Amino acid sequence: MLEIRPVCEHCGKNLLANSTEAMICSFECTFCKDCTDTVLHNVCPNCGGGLQMRPVRPQEMLIKHPPVTLKIHNPVKPEQFKLLFTKYKDILPEKR
Numbered sequence: 001m002l003e004i005r006p007v008c009e010h011c012g013k014n015l016l017a018n019s020t021e022a023m024i025c026s027f028e029c030t031f032c033k034d035c036t037d038t039v040l041h042n043v044c045p046n047c048g049g050g051l052q053m054r055p056v057r058p059q060e061m062l063i064k065h066p067p068v069t070l071k072i073h074n075p076v077k078p079e080q081f082k083l084l085f086t087k088y089k090d091i092l093p094e095k096r
C-alpha cells in the first residue's frame with residue numbers, strides 16, 4: 001500500500017493527503033511540486049527515478065488507511081545529488 005507521507009523531504013513543506021502538489025518516486029520518496037521542478041528536475045535524489053503526482057486516496061479510505069505521521073526531512077546534498085543528476089537528467093525515467 002502506498003505510504004502517504006506528510007512533508008516534502010527537501011523543504012519540509014506540509015503535503016496533505018489530498019494535495020495535488022505531492023510528487024513521489026517508485027519508492028514513495030516524497031517531494032513538493034516546487035522542489036521537483038526547481039531543484040530535482042524530475043530526478044529523485046535518493047534513487048534516481050522520475051517523480052509523478054501522488055494519487056489521492058478517497059477520504060473514506062483514509063479513515064481505515066491513514067497517512068503516515070513520520071516526517072522525513074532529508075534535504076538534497078548537492079555534491080551527492082550532482083552525480084545522480086548528471087547520470088540521469090537527460091534520460092527519460094522509463095529508460096533509466
Ligand SMILES: [Zn+2]
Nearest residue numbers: 008011032035
Ligand atoms: Zn519541497
Ligand SMILES: [Zn+2]
Nearest residue numbers: 025029044047
Ligand atoms: Zn526515490
